[in-house]
Amino acid sequence: MGCNLSVQRNKNKLHFIDLLNLEFLDEKGENDREIGFMDLYNRILRSIEAIRSKDNNGGWTTIIIDDLSHLEIAAHGSVKHVLDFLQYCRSLTSEMDCFLVILNHEDIHSSDEALQMLSHLDYISDILIKAETLSTGIAADVHGQMTVIIKDAPGGLIKKLHSFQFKVKENGVEFFYPGSRF
Template sequence: MDHRPSNLLDEALGLDHHHQTKGRVVLIEDCVETSGAFVLHHLIKRSLSLNTSGVVIFVAFSQPFSHYDRILRKLGCNLVVQRDNNRFFFFDMLMLESPDVDGEKTSEDWLVSLYGKIRETVEANAQPEDNRNRVTIMTDDVSLMEVAANGSSNHVLDFLHYCHTLTSEFGCSLVTLNHEDIYTSMEGPTLLLQMEYLADVLIKAEPLATGLATDVHGQLTVLNKEIWDGQRSSRKKVHNFHFKVKENSVECFYPGSRT
């Protein structure tokens, strides 16, 4: 039985051998104990693979370009080359200046400006008639976007809704990473619930229910809300498997499949 991570994870995500499914919204949720960043790295590599002409627009709040370049090189993907070839567009938000006294207006303004830049990049690169040319918009930490927006979840939601419209207008995909556990003590985590509602695919990275293990780093639950069965009807599908993050890959496997 083939346990290659790309096959298991891609199958769960509903990806085919050539490109991402058109116009999908993917939400990755993780926690302090179990990071879901490796899914983001996998999707970057997948979107920029040699048998596609995909383009990635990456909005970084958590880590600089050098961090992702180092990780993706280990996975066999050179982000410097992809950037020079206009396939990887990196928006570094780590140096974003803190909002001033008029913080609410300022946070809204930079989010509007950021969306404008993303839309311009999508318009310049999206080719709806070419099924291979998929634009994927990614952001690595929605919670830090909320911090940068002076705590305004409404402004962040507006921004994500605007990005969501691009998936139907241009056929691009939207991938976001957020930390589920920061909302556990809050009443009515509107931002998280709204993001889960928008998502076509929800991925949860969690620690093992049985506790720590040396050969397993955690478990993934993938809820794919729309799986076409070939007869123009859709159904929900849930995948559960374990994973182990290695130096230059991630191994995914079903529980009980390893001896």
């Protein structure tokens, strides 16, 4: 999208943890998900503290988990450990003035346990953003629709609901209201 992440990483404004290469092993080489998630949480916490110590202007920090399924893979399918970890990350939103953004692909979750996790995330979220294909099918000038749901509190009533359609372009995305394209 035109943002050079290497420059941000060199300026210590971006910290990247590759969840695909994450293995939660204890001293014996056996898998220990609980300790692994606590180590991951501590790495995130140290990164936030490092950013806040250099940036005294009181700005907000954003934690982005790009694809929830990577956490499930690291946890070997343990939804309990993933939910515990996400709850710890959620606590940072008030303690450290952070935003927590979680990307999820609903189409890859098929088990009942995974669907329960998704409903729990929907419940604790302040804002839901869903990008979907058009309900009417494929169109040449519209690639999908986006719904933004803003709640008055986590688990609360819907405060605002916005619907947009979008078209993916070579260097970005164009958003517009439904029916405004001909």
